[in-house]
Amino acid sequence: MSIRFLRRVGVASAVLFxxxxxxxxxxxxRTQSTAQSTVDLSSVAATSPAGTGSTADHSKFPILQREFxxxxxxxxxxxxxxxxxxxxxxxxxHFKWKFDNPRTGQKLGKSVxxxxxxxxxxxxxxxxxxxxxxxxxxxxxxxPPRQSTVGTGWDVTLPRPTPEVQQSNAVDCLACHDRSGQxxxxxxxxxxxxxxxxxxxxxxxxxxxxxxxDLKQAAQSVGMPGRENCGNCHFYGGGGDNVKHGxxxxxxxxxxxxxxxxxxTEGLNFTCSTCHVTDKHTWAxxxxxxxxSDPHGTGxxxxxxxxxxxxxxxxxxxxxxxxxPLLIARGMKLNDHIxxxxxxxxxxxxxxxxGVATKTLWDWSTAGQLDxxxxxxxxxxxxxxxxxxxxxxxxxGDFDWGxxxxxxxxxxxxxxxxxxxxxxxxxxQTVEINRIGGTLGEEGARIWPFKQMIGRQAYDSGNNKxxxxxxxxxxxxxxxWTNFDWANAVEAGMKAAGAEYSGEFGFVDTHxxxxxxxxxxxxxxxxxxxxxxxxxxxxxxxxxxxMPGRDPFSYAGMLGIAxxxxxxxxxxxxxxxxxxxxxxxG
Amino acid sequence: MSKRQVKVYPRFERxxxxxxxxxxxxxxxxxxxxxxxxxxxPFGPAVMIHTIAALALLALWIFATFWLFTTGTWRQFVPTLxxxxxxxxxxAFGVFKGEQHPHKKVIWRKxxxxxxxxxxxxxxxVFPLIWSTGVLYMTYNFWEHLPNAGYYINIIANLHLLAGxxxxxFIIVHIYLLTIGSGFRAHVxxxxxxxxxxxxxxxxxxxxxxxxxxxxxxx
Numbered sequence: 085m086s087i088r089f090l091r092r093v094g095v096a097s098a099v100l101f102x103x104x105x106x107x108x109x110x111x112x113x114r115t116q117s118t119a120q121s122t123v124d125l126s127s128v129a130a131t132s133p134a135g136t137g138s139t140a141d142h143s144k145f146p147i148l149q150r151e152f153x154x155x156x157x158x159x160x161x162x163x164x165x166x167x168x169x170x171x172x173x174x175x176x177x178h179f180k181w182k183f184d185n186p187r188t189g190q191k192l193g194k195s196v197x198x199x200x201x202x203x204x205x206x207x208x209x210x211x212x213x214x215x216x217x218x219x220x221x222x223x224x225x226x227x228p229p230r231q232s233t234v235g236t237g238w239d240v241t242l243p244r245p246t247p248e249v250q251q252s253n254a255v256d257c258l259a260c261h262d263r264s265g266q267x268x269x270x271x272x273x274x275x276x277x278x279x280x281x282x283x284x285x286x287x288x289x290x291x292x293x294x295x296x297x298d299l300k301q302a303a304q305s306v307g308m309p310g311r312e313n314c315g316n317c318h319f320y321g322g323g324g325d326n327v328k329h330g331x332x333x334x335x336x337x338x339x340x341x342x343x344x345x346x347x348x349t350e351g352l353n354f355t356c357s358t359c360h361v362t363d364k365h366t367w368a369x370x371x372x373x374x375x376x377s378d379p380h381g382t383g384x385x386x387x388x389x390x391x392x393x394x395x396x397x398x399x400x401x402x403x404x405x406x407x408x409p410l411l412i413a414r415g416m417k418l419n420d421h422i423x424x425x426x427x428x429x430x431x432x433x434x435x436x437x438x439g440v441a442t443k444t445l446w447d448w449s450t451a452g453q454l455d456x457x458x459x460x461x462x463x464x465x466x467x468x469x470x471x472x473x474x475x476x477x478x479x480x481g482d483f484d485w486g487x488x489x490x491x492x493x494x495x496x497x498x499x500x501x502x503x504x505x506x507x508x509x510x511x512x513q514t515v516e517i518n519r520i521g522g523t524l525g526e527e528g529a530r531i532w533p534f535k536q537m538i539g540r541q542a543y544d545s546g547n548n549k550x551x552x553x554x555x556x557x558x559x560x561x562x563x564x565w566t567n568f569d570w571a572n573a574v575e576a577g578m579k580a581a582g583a584e585y586s587g588e589f590g591f592v593d594t595h596x597x598x599x600x601x602x603x604x605x606x607x608x609x610x611x612x613x614x615x616x617x618x619x620x621x622x623x624x625x626x627x628x629x630x631m632p633g634r635d636p637f638s639y640a641g642m643l644g645i646a647x648x649x650x651x652x653x654x655x656x657x658x659x660x661x662x663x664x665x666x667x668x669x670g
Numbered sequence: 671m672s673k674r675q676v677k678v679y680p681r682f683e684r685x686x687x688x689x690x691x692x693x694x695x696x697x698x699x700x701x702x703x704x705x706x707x708x709x710x711x712p713f714g715p716a717v718m719i720h721t722i723a724a725l726a727l728l729a730l731w732i733f734a735t736f737w738l739f740t741t742g743t744w745r746q747f748v749p750t751l752x753x754x755x756x757x758x759x760x761x762a763f764g765v766f767k768g769e770q771h772p773h774k775k776v777i778w779r780k781x782x783x784x785x786x787x788x789x790x791x792x793x794x795x796v797f798p799l800i801w802s803t804g805v806l807y808m809t810y811n812f813w814e815h816l817p818n819a820g821y822y823i824n825i826i827a828n829l830h831l832l833a834g835x836x837x838x839x840f841i842i843v844h845i846y847l848l849t850i851g852s853g854f855r856a857h858v859x860x861x862x863x864x865x866x867x868x869x870x871x872x873x874x875x876x877x878x879x880x881x882x883x884x885x886x887x888x889x
Contacts, residue, residue, distance in 0.1 A: 420811040630820065633713055641828075641835075644836070647838075650839070662850075
């Protein structure tokens with residue numbers, strides 16, 4: 085062992101330290117530099133803008149070169165070529181509004197569940213079914229109609245079409261495939277399209293004043309769905325922009341990169357279906373049965389994966405392992421998290437970003453107050469774009485809103501169990517409209533972000549069950565929004581849903597949870613470690629496991645601090661004693 | 671018998687000492703930051719720096735261990751009872767009476783017996799505790815599937831923390847003791863220059879002149 089060798093080793097260690105210190109500085113400037121992506125986007129970019137590369141120009145098809153007077157007429161024309169499309173659509177959740185959860189066995193879907201927003205579809209059909217991917221479903225007690233004979237506009241006096249072996253023109257092709265941008269559905273027309281003459285006061289499903297849709301132009305424009313096609317319904321769930329989900333708002337029509345790194349028009353320009361891939365008109369991605377952990381990752385090269393998970397593109401080691409020791413440590417440590425923490429937890433630091441608020445509280449119990457017989461409307465929440473949002477309406481009660489909302493975090497295995505209307509509830513407790521499945525240590529359960537919706541809504545106080553209510557119905561004498569009488573509204577709702585009713589009702593506090601998975605921020609805006617690794621961090625509510633940084637005063641910590649203090653006071657005492665005794669000794 | 675300036679801390683030992691100082695300062699600072707005791711460094715950079723500094727220190731320790739055994743320096747660190755009580759008594763009483771430090775540096779014993787005992791405890795107990803818990807802590811993802819891994823990581827992390835605090839307490843006393851006797855500067859200087867005044871017998875002197883002349887500074 086020569087001294088020279090040892091000298092070199094020593095020098096090497098010193099260099100390593102210097103390198104490490106330098107790399108920290110580099111790490112701190114990383115945020116300014118271009119974020120590295122772990123995904124090869126060359127393939128998605130090519131298919132991203134809707135309809136590009138099609139071999140068919142629908143405006144040249146003779147069958148579409150005519151005037152149409154209703155949606156079903158257009159569908160009939162579509163089906164002459166796309167012979168299986170109606171059948172495929174009618175088996176999809178978009179049409180059935182029914183979902184048999186294979187994991188919990190629950191029968192779910194819009195047609196069945198009660199939520200903490202408008203409550204239920206039954207009894208309120210023409211309003212709620214305005215966003216149905218079909219035409220003319222006005223009665224939840226029957227499946228959606230397969231055929232429609234509707235000609236000019238929606239006319240409830242027409243006889244109900246009889247289902248035959250013939251094709252199903254009651255499927256709405258244009259809602260998803262119109263690329264003319266002027267196709268819409270009337271807000272209270274059970275899915276039908278406003279055409280001449282447009283009823284005065286009629287609105288569209290997004291709340292705009294309705295116009296007469298040019299169905300010929302729409303039919304000739306068709307292509308693969310763009311974000312408007314999905315957004316016109318999904319961004320407006322719950323009756324307004326971003327009301328329901330919190331992570332799906334009109335901002336996503338044209339989001340800046342900070343709001344959605346994937347959908348940003350200036351960036352990757354994803355449409356919804358870039359991730360929500362389809363097979364025979366069935367979409368990947370479900371809120372009822374979530375793939376909360378996807379260890380399969382990207383799969384083998386060329387393997388088709390019909391899933392909408394982050395991992396299906398980013399794989400299971402998504403964080404780049406950098407080019408210097410510090411970045412290697414960083415990438416590896418971040419990748420160590422993915423079995424316990426969902427991508428969304430760090431990469432969607434807040435939801436309802438980009439200037440559109442989401443509804444966070446809805447208290448139905450205060451609805452119905454009138455000012456000398458006139459409806460009260462208060463707009464006391466100012467959105468960041470200056471828009472005043474309602475905080476009290478006689479029709480709906482009290483509200484609260486939130487922008488840039490910090491999510492609620494929970495272990496989540498992908499299963500969500502609903503409190504359906506036949507379940508007995510305990511009205512003295514807050515009722516969970518849906519329960520997030522998954523616990524600490526469970527295989528496949530990870531920490532996920534959620535929107536927690538706070539509700540207070542009607543229940544059957546005789547039977548202790550959630551109640552259906554009839555709110556919309558301008559022509560009925562029981563609808564709450566026109567008559568302001570809860571007793572009649574609940575009774576009519578229960579009747580419409582075919583539910584047993586005790587005749588007594590009350591209001592119960594509820595929570596409802598919405599998994600947050602959209603509005604993924606650019607990497608440099610992901611949560612910093614200390615958002616959770618700190619005292620009172622974001623995961624404060626999740627306990628039972630060790631997490632560095634959130635308990636500096638554990639027993640070991642206290643003992644250590646005591647030891648250091650003892651050493652400090654010990655040497656201080658010793659030093660003082662030395663000083664004084666020296667003085668004494670002269 | 672003559673007093674000579676003898677190289678007691680060769681270049682590697684000094685580099686070892688000061689690299690260790692640097693890395694331990696970095697480790698304590700980043701470690702206590704991660705632990706949540708202070709917020710002078712964000713958690714992420716603290717983890718990165720702590721990891722790299724720890725790996726570098728581990729590498730250094732491997733080389734130091736090799737060096738200790740190949741050069742025979744390990745003998746300097748073998749605890750002895752010889753003079754231990756005297757040194758302890760000196761720190762407890764004598765120092766207040768203006769007595770001289772009882773330990774006389776000799777070439778094969780450059781540390782005093784109490785010092786040796788402290789270093790021995792550090793090398794044989796505290797450092798092994800800190801690196802073994804540290805390595806287990808760092809590699810948690812390789813063994814997290816074992817039964818009760820979540821329970822063990824809690825214990826391991828807390829032991830690691832405790833060992834870190836022991837090192838911190840050691841440093842306080844270590845630095846303080848430099849001020850006793852010939853004084854802080856005089857105590858630190860040999861660890862920089864390598865040379866210290868040592869009383870040599872004429873046999874030792876002639877041995878060194880003959881066999882290890884690099885150890886002796888010219889008179």
